[in-house]
Structure formats: C-alpha cells, structure tokens
Amino acid sequence: MYETLCLSALPEGESAYVTQVRAGPAMDRRLIDLGLVRGTRVTCVLKSPAGDPCAYLIRGALIALRRADADGVALERQVQETPAPAVAT
Numbered sequence: 001m002y003e004t005l006c007l008s009a010l011p012e013g014e015s016a017y018v019t020q021v022r023a024g025p026a027m028d029r030r031l032i033d034l035g036l037v038r039g040t041r042v043t044c045v046l047k048s049p050a051g052d053p054c055a056y057l058i059r060g061a062l063i064a065l066r067r068a069d070a071d072g073v074a075l076e077r078q079v080q081e082t083p084a085p086a087v088a089t
Contacts, residue, residue: 003079008070015043016077023072035059
C-alpha cells in the first residue's frame with residue numbers, strides 16, 4: 001500500500017519518492033535543478049525547532065527548504081501493513 005504526502009509532511013528520518021513538482025513556474029525550475037524529479041528518493045534529515053525550514057537529503061546533497069516551497073512537492077512512500085492479530089478459537 002502506498003501513501004501520498006507533500007514534502008513538508010515527511011517525518012524526520014523517513015524517506016519517500018518524488019511523484020510531482022507543482023510549486024509555480026519559477027520554483028518548479030529551481031526544485032527540478034536541485035534534483036527533485038519524478039522517482040528521486042528524498043529523506044527528511046532535520047526539522048528546525050519551529051518546523052521551518054527543514055533539511056532534506058536529495059541525491060547526496062543536503063538541501064534546506066522552506067515549508068511553502070516543500071508544500072509543492074508531492075511524494076509517495078510505501079506503508080507497511082501490520083497483520084491482523086490472530087483470533088483464538
């Protein structure tokens with residue numbers, strides 16, 4: 001099962017894959033130049049105490065992005081399903 005979320009919602013220490021960049025023409029170009037293209041793995045390395053900006057590991061580089069910019073990046077990650085508990089009969 002897959003979960004869709006925006007980059008700003010990615011919890012610290014977790015990774016996901018870029019599915020779409022939609023932050024406006026100028027910001028789209030900048031984010032794509034930083035390596036945020038479809039299929040790129042992104043890891044949230046650090047969130048500031050106030051939550052803005054956050055540091056992300058993107059293609060081997062540590063990049064800090066403001067929440068407003070990170071909101072324009074759609075991600076997808078695999079969610080592990082927990083098995084249902086066994087019922088005693």
